[in-house]
Amino acid sequence: MRTSRLFLACAFFIMPILSAAGVGANDFPAGTNWYFHADFEEMRASPPGARLYEWLDAEVFEEIRQEAGVDLAQEADRVTAFSAADSGAVLVLDGRISQATRDKLLAIAAGAQRLETLESRGKTYYYVLGNGEIGADDIAIDGLGKELFFSFDVRNKLLVASKKEQMQALLANGGKLPRAKSRDDGFIVLTAERSLIQAGMKPDGIDDDEGGFESNILRNTRQVALMIAEVAGKIAIEAQLVAREPELAQSLASIVRGLLALQAFSDDVDPELSAVLSGARVDVNDTLLKISLALSAEVLASALDDA
Numbered sequence: 497m498r499t500s501r502l503f504l505a506c507a508f509f510i511m512p513i514l515s516a517a518g519v520g521a522n523d524f525p526a527g528t529n530w531y532f533h534a535d536f537e538e539m540r541a542s543p544p545g546a547r548l549y550e551w552l553d554a555e556v557f558e559e560i561r562q563e564a565g566v567d568l569a570q571e572a573d574r575v576t577a578f579s580a581a582d583s584g585a586v587l588v589l590d591g592r593i594s595q596a597t598r599d600k601l602l603a604i605a606a607g608a609q610r611l612e613t614l615e616s617r618g619k620t621y622y623y624v625l626g627n628g629e630i631g632a633d634d635i636a637i638d639g640l641g642k643e644l645f646f647s648f649d650v651r652n653k654l655l656v657a658s659k660k661e662q663m664q665a666l667l668a669n670g671g672k673l674p675r676a677k678s679r680d681d682g683f684i685v686l687t688a689e690r691s692l693i694q695a696g697m698k699p700d701g702i703d704d705d706e707g708g709f710e711s712n713i714l715r716n717t718r719q720v721a722l723m724i725a726e727v728a729g730k731i732a733i734e735a736q737l738v739a740r741e742p743e744l745a746q747s748l749a750s751i752v753r754g755l756l757a758l759q760a761f762s763d764d765v766d767p768e769l770s771a772v773l774s775g776a777r778v779d780v781n782d783t784l785l786k787i788s789l790a791l792s793a794e795v796l797a798s799a800l801d802d803a
Contacts, residue, residue, distance in 0.1 A: 518687055519673075521685040526681065527580045528578050528579070529581060530695075531578035531696050532695045533693070534694075535691065535692055535693075536549060536552075542692070543793055544730060544796060545731070547793045547797045547800070548796065557569040564604060566597050571591045571594060574591070578673075583659060583662055584659045585658045586656070586662055587656040588656075588671055588673065589653065589654040589656075590652060593653070598648050601654075616664045617664075617668060620647065620648075621664075622645065622647065623643075623645055624643070644657065644658055645658075645659070649667065650670055655667070684721040684738070685721065686723035688723060690725055690726040691723055691724070692726060692731075693723065696720060699715070713748055716748060717737045720737050727790065731792075734787070734788040735786070735787045736785065737787075738784055742783050745785045746780055749779075749785050753778050756773050756776050759773050769791070769799050776788065
């Protein structure tokens with residue numbers, strides 16, 4: 497999915513969270529424009545998370561099964577992707593990648609305009625030059641164009657990168673993401689002990705084929721971060737937005753409160769979900785806007801079924 501559409505879809509499935517797991521701010525290089533991390537293994541092991549996983553299987557994995565014949569639902573444990581201004585996009589999929597899946601992905605790559613087998617420090621990786629059909633709009637990754645590199649040569653990982661230097665660094669580092677030594681740029685990555693999804697972006701750094709963000713919220717935002725986690729048997733959702741000015745943060749808070757109220761009192765919304773939306777917290781501190789709520793697996797299931 498395009499990153500902008502992912503955030504528009506998730507924006508209001510937003511309990512403050514303590515402690516840390518998953519990925520953190522230092523796991524991404526300076527200049528990161530967007531990131532996404534999903535822990536499918538944690539979802540499958542969690543009753544409320546399992547319902548979220550079922551929805552992802554039906555709405556995302558099923559599309560990949562149909563398009564590529566690859567069943568990531570059975571093989572993927574975690575996926576981390578990001579794109580940085582200077583170094584392009586990286587995707588790391590952790591899981592037991594079967595030989596059948598490797599063969600299918602290589603067969604797809606072989607249908608591209610160009611496929612080369614390369615080597616770095618004894619590890620094999622592949623270069624693909626697309627023919628215009630790779631990366632359809634519905635599954636494109638912003639930052640990965642027609643030219644990319646991928647490898648299966650790190651145990652239980654599929655590595656994808658937009659530049660050769662990235663791929664070689666990933667192979668040399670056991671498939672681990674390049675870590676920032678320190679950060680002083682205010683880069684936000686929300687964390688939790690049992691995080692299921694973490695995502696964030698800087699709207700100014702994202703290319704949008706439709707000519708810019710239509711969302712007033714994103715247009716007036718410097719940075720957005722989202723996290724979905726399991727906390728005390730519920731799905732906790734938190735979003736943070738950094739506005740361009742304090743006055744804009746207050747205006748955005750008013751917009752969000754209004755949108756939540758409209759949904760909460762809509763006759764089309766399940767009463768239990770209405771109660772959750774009515775109880776959502778919207779807080780502002782200078783330019784930082786925080787939105788948080790928690791919902792049960794049953795309410796989550798109903799909301800996803802109606803989405």
